[in-house]
Amino acid sequence: MHLLLGKKQIVLAALVAALGLAVFVNWYYTGTDTTLYPEGQQSDSGMSADIPDGHAQLVGNTDDTEYFASVRLTRDSARAEALDELQAVLTSAAAGTDVSDTEKAIENLSSVIKMETDIENLVSGKTGSECVAVISENSVDVVVPTAALSDMNVLTISDVVNEVCAGKYENIRISGTAVK
Numbered sequence: 001m002h003l004l005l006g007k008k009q010i011v012l013a014a015l016v017a018a019l020g021l022a023v024f025v026n027w028y029y030t031g032t033d034t035t036l037y038p039e040g041q042q043s044d045s046g047m048s049a050d051i052p053d054g055h056a057q058l059v060g061n062t063d064d065t066e067y068f069a070s071v072r073l074t075r076d077s078a079r080a081e082a083l084d085e086l087q088a089v090l091t092s093a094a095a096g097t098d099v100s101d102t103e104k105a106i107e108n109l110s111s112v113i114k115m116e117t118d119i120e121n122l123v124s125g126k127t128g129s130e131c132v133a134v135i136s137e138n139s140v141d142v143v144v145p146t147a148a149l150s151d152m153n154v155l156t157i158s159d160v161v162n163e164v165c166a167g168k169y170e171n172i173r174i175s176g177t178a179v180k
Helices: 002-030 064-092 100-127 151-165
Strands: 132-135 139-145 171-177
Touching: 064 100, 064 132, 100 132, 100 139, 100 151, 139 151, 151 171
Parallel strands: 139 171
Antiparallel strands: 132 139
């Protein structure tokens, strides 16, 4: 029995030595340069030079002002078209036709536009970051830069939305953008 136990220990020791040798050989042939580049080495063009295949690199628009301006422009142009259509319906309505529904829709749209603008101005003033607010049927979506999504800013944004909308909307969604 003593001879059997000795053979197992010898085999185990040989396997550990082989594993150690394999680790050493791997370390030796992969290089010993231990300089770290957390964001990658930067070339003159601003792009990372030696990023191996399969590694992620953040690229894209880094100017959040352009993003928020384009979103506002798209939203405002859609609202302007809707308002023009409602006013066209209102002016083309016959004298005897009930136009109160159209007037109510115009008033509602104007109210929503004012609330969105108030939310954006208050959030920008209180958090110091850009934002876009979009009010739909029963929800309010507020988009801010991801860097501005601290717990305190989320509470501030929620308070602003509840204050401006007087608790009128059920769902308040606050999200961040991928731009810096």
